[in-house]
Amino acid sequence: MESILVLTHTADTPTALTKASLEAITAGRDLSTRLDAPLTIGIVATEIPHAAVFPAATRILAVLDPALAQPRYSTDAAACETLCRAAQPTIVLAPGSSRFARIAAGVAHRLGGVIDTHITALAGSSNIEATRWLYRQRIEAVLHRDARPWFLLLDPGTHAPYSAAPDSISAAQAAIEPISVSLPAPRTTVTGYRSPNQSADTIRPDAKLLFVAGAGWTKKQPDGQLHTAEASALILNFLRATSASLGSSKSLVDQGSDGHSVLPFLTHMNQIGQTGSTPRHAKGLSTCCHGEEPHVVGWRFIAERRAISLDPNCGWTRGKADVVYIADAFAVIARLNELLAASKP
Ligand SMILES: Cc1cc2nc3c(=O)[nH]c(=O)nc-3n(C[C@H](O)[C@H](O)[C@H](O)COP(=O)(O)OP(=O)(O)OC[C@H]3O[C@@H](n4cnc5c(N)ncnc54)[C@H](O)[C@@H]3O)c2cc1C
Secondary structure: OOOEEEEEEEOOOOOOEOHHHHHHHHHHHHHHHHHOOOEEEEEEEOOOOOOOEEEOOOEEEEEEOHHHHOOOHHHHHHHHHHHHHHHOOOEEEEEOOHHHHHHHHHHHHHOOOEEEEEEEEEEOOOOOEEEEEEOOOOEEEEEOOOOOOEEEEEOOOOOOOOOOOOOEEEOOOOOEEEOOOOOOOOOOOOOOOOOOOOHHHHOOOOOOEEEEEOHHHHOOOOOOOOOHHHHHHHHHHHHHHHOOEEEEOHHHHHHHHHOOOOOOOOOHHHEEOOOOEOOOOOEEEEEOOOOOHHHHHHHOOOOEEEEEEOOOOOHHHOOOOOEEEEOOHHHHHHHHHHHHHHOOO
């Protein structure tokens, strides 16, 4: 019989679990119901996350230590290994956060287990069927394994975050079992965060809207002139007003290395597509982008797609977007920014 452990960790505020951790709890709860298998939740934190709710009839283990305030391979791996040894699971689900993605394979190895990453769905009631995408989201594979323990790192954004359901209990009601751990003495000290570039501030995986800037923003406009500074201001104002995540086409981010007029806040980290990222947002708005296949393949998980392009024959109009506005994005975004500013209380 299977037994399931969901590994979770807290966010910057120690009182709350991360959204990706709550998604892993949903996945674990659903899987345990389907397999009729016991469910354990393991928490890596400095203190009990008081704001959390858990499915009832769940065993909850916590490794609590001040050293876990900061993500670090040695301490995080030791904490997760301790939780696994205490729970003795056959299946371990964990959020594919940068914190757990770094340690999960190492912990699986210490437990003599196996691991699969980027899991997007779990199905099956007698056998576990784990789904992931391969070859840049073009092929969907369903994986089975006999080896145990089987670690499955879940892609964030693929499950609904667990929230108070009728069968929930609060952290105060739950009998949380503290598990003692002997953490290795840290050899590294985190002194603060320094973003490698400004794009780190514009990439917001949890945003409802993805705003994509294409190379058209830095091309000569109908007046024969470049308007890069205006483009910068329009895009940044839109992002400030909507808290959207900023994506880019490859052509636009490549311009920086080619010495052309560029938008200074964009880097390759923003690139969406075949050789870029494949984010998950409820909506996407493409601007000044042609919508070619290597770009649009990165939109696979965007639920509702809209585009603003001057070209009525662009890729978006050929069935790749739900709505296409054949219009000047400079004018449309300027007007949108006015409306957004006016709608602010
Ligand atoms: C192996 C390979 C991998 C690739 N991987 C990627 C990838 O991961 N991501 C990616 O993005 N691309 C990728 N590409 C490149 C891709 O094929 C396209 O070249 C690129 O996406 C084009 O970028 P763009 O649409 O921004 O630029 P362009 O093709 O130059 O299009 C600019 C668009 O802006 C419009 N425009 C101009 N001014 C305005 C205005 N004022 N208002 C509205 N619209 C305006 C124009 O009409 C035009 O349609 C890859 C290519 C290859 C060969």
